Amino acid sequence: MKITSPLLGAASVALLLTLAACGGDSGGGSGDEGAADGGGEAATACEPSDGEVTLTFFSWVPGIEGVVDLWNEQNPDIQVEVQTGPNGNSGTYQNFFNQLEAGNPPDLGQIEFDALPNFRVQDGLTDIGGCEGVMESQEKFVDWTWSQVQLGEENAVYAIPQDTGPMAMFYREDLFTEAGIEVPTTWEEYAAAAEQVRENDGYITNFSTSDINQFAGFVWQAGGSWFGNEGDSWQVGLDSEESVQVADYWNGLIQDDLVSTLPPWTTEWDNAYNSGDAWTWVSAVWGANSIMSGAPDTEGDWRVAPMPTWGDEQAAGNWGGSTTAVFKGSEHPHEAAQFALWLNTSEEAHEALIEAANLYPATTEGQQLPALSEGVPFYGDQKIYEVFTEAGATVPTEWTWGPTMTQVYNDVSDGFSAAASGNGSLAEALTSTQESTTSALESQGIPVGE
Structure with missing residues (x-):
């Protein structure tokens, strides 16, 4: 709604x-x-x-x-x-x-x-x-x-x-240890680990195409911001360099079948974590309870580590x-x-x-x-x-939310779902939402800058 x-x-x-x-x-x-x-x-x-x-x-x-x-x-x-x-x-x-x-x-x-x-x-x-x-x-x-x-x-x-909702990485310590896979600390290592996990008949994680707050947290960590204000106008940056970087990264994992795209907060999603089909979840602090309630058979097997970074400097997103x-x-x-x-x-x-x-x-x-x-x-x-x-303590302070976030979430989700089905890409979904968001603001008489 x-x-x-x-x-x-x-x-x-x-x-x-x-x-x-x-x-x-x-x-x-x-x-x-x-x-x-x-x-x-x-x-x-x-x-x-x-x-x-x-x-x-x-x-x-x-x-x-x-x-x-x-x-x-x-x-x-x-x-x-x-x-x-x-x-x-x-x-x-x-x-x-x-x-x-x-x-x-x-x-x-x-x-x-x-x-x-x-x-x-x-x-x-x-x-x-x-x-x-x-x-x-x-x-x-x-x-x-x-x-x-x-x-x-x-x-x-x-x-x-x-x-x-500071973000970190929940991971199955037992599965990583048994498979001899190092727990990733960077997104580059995470992608490499995803290939190894797939060789062990699992997915490193489930990428949500419907709960866009998680993706926003990824962009937040990367130093991007979807909105800003300059003078008397809003700035819209859904297709910013940081957003596209994050989108291209996850798009590659989806195309290579290295992550699943199950709908979150469903029985199917819970079963993936309870059965060991999914090995990590980069989520917020409240996710601790989601795993405990959704994957009760895995008690004692999970640990938490900082979320992977894009470089040597530690930063986290918020969800x-x-x-x-x-x-x-x-x-x-x-x-x-x-x-x-x-x-x-x-x-x-x-x-x-x-x-x-x-x-x-x-x-x-x-x-x-x-x-x-x-x-x-x-x-x-x-x-x-x-x-x-x-x-x-490492969440960037410059993130700005816009005045039409529900519209943004709906439009990004529609594009992400299509991309996961093979129609378009995550980056193209952001570009499309950039246009629809600009139109939504302007239709309400809200000035939008270049």
């Missing part, structure tokens, strides 16, 4: 023009007036409300109700009513947009990093940069996550980072991650910001979220909690989260 909304109009386009690349140096305003005139002071009034306050919060994190109960027990004057439902692209984002249009959104909502620009463009977020404690919390977070929630506006903050945002129209931005900060920076909230949902915090301290520093039995008692912590 595409993320669309009738809210996008002239006012939203004006807001859009202030957005810069998420790791860039450009300043600009914050809040409504700052966004329009380039001012530097936070425009959002963020004073405490009088009397008792009740906030509404929507999330799809498993067990979030119990975490919110901890807050409610300690904050009788600021109560939070939690609502739950499917993840963002499964209907929740569209519901948010419908609620914004009707003027009745929740006070706070869970929004993934890649969806934030769309909500900003459509003027659906409150700038909480002027709220107590928000700017001061920046030092708590992994660098690139903070740049993602500022959306290129130096003095603005449109959400509080919640969790991240996933969410934020807690305050929606435009909330009557209690101060209280909402305080809850969002507690939820995503306090030790007790982190411990509860890790226990309930194995969530990987976006704060550096949260990533050092005991629950994430112990050996994991399924992975041979390896301290796998240490690998992901190191990976998170």
Whole structure:
């Protein structure tokens, strides 16, 4: 389902023009007036409300109700009513947009990093940069996550980072050892290992043609960025040098039958990993649970290593991650910001979220909690989260998400699926999506640069 909304109009386009690349140096305003005139002071009034306050919060994190109960027990004057439902692209984002249009959104909502620009463009977020404690919390977070929630506006903050998805390589240590194959550390070695794995009747991995976030993580690692902002225009770089490099690499593996292309999150996909048909998965930290649940017969056989690199310099991509945002129209931005900060920076909230949902915090301290520093039995008692912590520190900060990501994902997926069937190539799919994305932006009155 595409993320669309009738809210996008002239006012939203004006807001859009202030957005810069998420790791860039450009300043600009914050809040409504700052966004329009380039001012530097936070425009959002963020004073405490009088009397008792009740906030509404929507999330799809498993067990979030119990975490919110901890807050409610300690904050009788600021109560939070939690609502739950499917993840963002499964209907929740569209519901948010419908609620914004009707003027009745929740006070706070869970929004993934890649969806934030769309909500900003459509003027659906409150700038909480002027709220107590928000700017001061920046030092708590992994660098690139903070740049993602500022959306290129130096003095603005449109959400509080919640969790991240640094990428590493899950691999079957037993199979690599038995076959005498070295665990690859570069993508060149990975391709060579793929040939050896195929000689042993396996596939080194399964390449997803439908979940494009994984491919985006590969491009992110390579130093590319699919979007940027220059002056008053968006820049679209889906067919950038880095994107094509990554596409050509995987296209070659697909053509040579060195990787499978099973649909992810299916029984067939799980069976490939459970049976030993697939030997590695370059995925995010949350993938640890996917393998444990989908391949239970392989307990003790898996290990985690840094994802292969394009050269000697270690870098990782990111796949996933969410934020807690305050929606435009909330009557209690101060209280909402305080809850969002507690939820995503306090030790007790982190411990509860890790226990309930194995969530990987976006704060550096949260990533050092005991629950994430112990050996994991399924992975041979390896301290796998240490690998992901190191990976998170090497994720490039310059990646920028665009305002039409659902359209991008749909179009890339269509092209990738065709390429996997022998019709065209992955690079051609990116070129086609470059054109369709440019057209999608221009059809909404959004300027696109060369």
